[in-house]
Amino acid sequence: MPTAPKTPADPLSIGQLAKRTGVSVSALRFYEDKGLIDPGRNAGGQRRFKRADVRRVSFILIAQQLGLSLGEIAQALQSLPDGRTPTQADWAGISASLLERLDRQIEEMTRMRKSLTSCIGCGCLSLKACRLYNPQDRLSDLGAGPHFGVPQADE
Amino acid sequence: MPTAPKTPADPLSIGQLAKRTGVSVSALRFYEDKGLIDPGRNAGGQRRFKRADVRRVSFILIAQQLGLSLGEIAQALQSLPDGRTPTQADWAGISASLLERLDRQIEEMTRMRKSLTSCIGCGCLSLKACRLYNPQDRLSDLGAGPHFGVPQADE
């Protein structure tokens, strides 16, 4: 008898997952560290990923494009079933919440577009004229970069 | 004769500019370091800002909200007149280019929305099915966070 043929159910090494997803090996280790993925280990201590992890990593990539931080993504992934492999319905549910977020972002951008347009018209660009950057708004939810401490404009 | 009344042409200290703009003093120094603002100094070596700098800082805030990095903002500000105080027309021109960028972003988001919607429908979420995260696209222009090295999906 020949050795068992490699079925599609075979686990993936970290390098193989990296190739399939386009994510670097070091980034995958980093994701594990942050609790986004949780591969098993083989006898020798090497990571072994399930096929389903390809989808999981894909989700991470999509969510990142939508502006979620890894922390937020980790939270979103909490809602997935713990023991069993997530189904398509599981993914659909969690993706739907991304869609909501995306819609909010589009709406926000459209609002900004409107403000900016009128600001160009009037040339105002000075604080308070438009609420394009109302200090109160600045700490809100659209932030990608680091967040500064609240400056407390107390005057 | 009384001391000259404070005219609106008086220069601002860094603390005053901070209060007017809602940006912290340390951030303003940081912006100077990055070449975004260029205050003069008084006899004692303290920064003295022109009133026009309020508008300049406002622009920085708006541009940041639109997702530009400080480096990109610095570039955009290059186009402002060097010697004289920028006019409203100057600002209108530079703001118009922000508007273009914003439009591109909205378009991109809308495109993503469409992809995501169909992905939720089919439950695919797997690489290549949607080009939601086509590795080739990933390094493109919408990135806020750090950029990873090109993973070279050579298979």
Place this chain on the structure above:
DNA sequence: ATAATTCCTCAACCTTACTTGAGGTCAAGA
């Protein structure tokens, strides 16, 4: 004149999202 603010320059530290490298182990092919 003196005390309290404000400002100055550095240098070091923080978070996010990773990469790079050192030093060593595991697995697979010739």
Place this chain on the structure above:
DNA sequence: TCTTGACCTCAAGTAAGGTTGAGGAATTAT
């Protein structure tokens, strides 16, 4: 068996966008 190549851990470095603190000088208020 032996030698690559892929993996392992842990520490340190990177870039962006700032913040915090030390040590000292300039302003402002009383």
